[in-house]
Amino acid sequence: MTDTLSTAATPELDENALLAAYRTMRTIRAFEERLHEEFATGEIPGFVHLYAGEEASATGVCSHLDERDSIASTHRGHGHCIAKGVDVLAMMAEIYGRSTGSCHGKGGSMHIADLAKGMLGANGIVGGGPPLICGAALAAKQQRSGGVGVAFFGDGASNQGTTLEALNLASVWELPAIFVAENNGYAEATASTWSVAADNIADRAAGFGMPGVIVDGFDFFAVYEAAGEAISRAREGGGPTLLEIKFTRYFGHFEGDQQSYRASEVAEARAKLDCLKRFRARVAETGQLEPARLNAVDAEVSALIDTAVREAKAAPKPTAADLETDVYVSY
Ligand SMILES: Cc1ncc(C[n+]2csc(CCOP(=O)(O)OP(=O)(O)O)c2C)c(N)n1
Numbered sequence: 001m002t003d004t005l006s007t008a009a010t011p012e013l014d015e016n017a018l019l020a021a022y023r024t025m026r027t028i029r030a031f032e033e034r035l036h037e038e039f040a041t042g043e044i045p046g047f048v049h050l051y052a053g054e055e056a057s058a059t060g061v062c063s064h065l066d067e068r069d070s071i072a073s074t075h076r077g078h079g080h081c082i083a084k085g086v087d088v089l090a091m092m093a094e095i096y097g098r099s100t101g102s103c104h105g106k107g108g109s110m111h112i113a114d115l116a117k118g119m120l121g122a123n124g125i126v127g128g129g130p131p132l133i134c135g136a137a138l139a140a141k142q143q144r145s146g147g148v149g150v151a152f153f154g155d156g157a158s159n160q161g162t163t164l165e166a167l168n169l170a171s172v173w174e175l176p177a178i179f180v181a182e183n184n185g186y187a188e189a190t191a192s193t194w195s196v197a198a199d200n201i202a203d204r205a206a207g208f209g210m211p212g213v214i215v216d217g218f219d220f221f222a223v224y225e226a227a228g229e230a231i232s233r234a235r236e237g238g239g240p241t242l243l244e245i246k247f248t249r250y251f252g253h254f255e256g257d258q259q260s261y262r263a264s265e266v267a268e269a270r271a272k273l274d275c276l277k278r279f280r281a282r283v284a285e286t287g288q289l290e291p292a293r294l295n296a297v298d299a300e301v302s303a304l305i306d307t308a309v310r311e312a313k314a315a316p317k318p319t320a321a322d323l324e325t326d327v328y329v330s331y
């Protein structure tokens, strides 16, 4: 079953919930745009993959999650972390490789994890998240916690055996799992129209006996609605769902990517489809939020990101002795 959702009424999104969603999306955008600038100075070690343009996915899905729930992320994981409540200051410090970071500066952008927040980790292994989420969802099912597991993964990862095995297992075990395929059109420089052997990733859901839903990824409300339905079904014992969220990433595959494989789509998406602009237009149209309140959020977020960068740069780096800690779990 594959449905295409349009924006529909979401009455449970009251003023506070709307402001929180906007704040999350704005925080992700500001975090990523600032990293884009800071990476160019050469001060940030390792690889950085930016999530700008895709904010409505992490936010629309994670708005339904709480402390019972776990998510697994990807190499493009900052947005998932922020939406699941990982501390922004600690994230920035982690990306700068500082000992005040979420993983004491030993993981960097591609390995941010915060188990206390149910954020099981960004992941350098494409297709690494879906099997992890089968484990988390199985634990939630066995413990009857009411929790769900959500695996975010890309269009490239949708072709990995690990992802397909996880979809099968989740269905066979009737797991409270949600698979969120973030189709941003490319895996590195390879177009998903070329690499994905189906019109839509969501079409594959039928082969695993679960619902598949295509969602406009530039529309927070569409993601919120589709994710809400899938997560409720999972919590009530109705098994897994595959969501395909379609959008465009605003920056290159990684910072430094020359992007010779694509032309004008980003400028057009930013101008006409952008999730933040659309959110603002919609709440203005319905009269739910005054523009001044959203502008105030923008200002708060901007100050937060300034603080995050300033504190990260001033924080100490791990020492040689720190190499020997955080290697094994102590029981
Ligand atoms: C198992 C594995 N194969 C290949 C790579 C190299 N690699 C890193 S990101 C990437 C593309 C992933 O594309 P997609 O899943 O669409 O995610 P996106 O980058 O578009 O968010 C590849 C092939 C890897 N990290 N792991």
Ligand SMILES: [Mg+2]
Pocket (backbone or CB within 6 Å): 154, 155, 156, 182, 183, 184, 185, 186, 187, 188
């Ligand atoms: Mg992709």
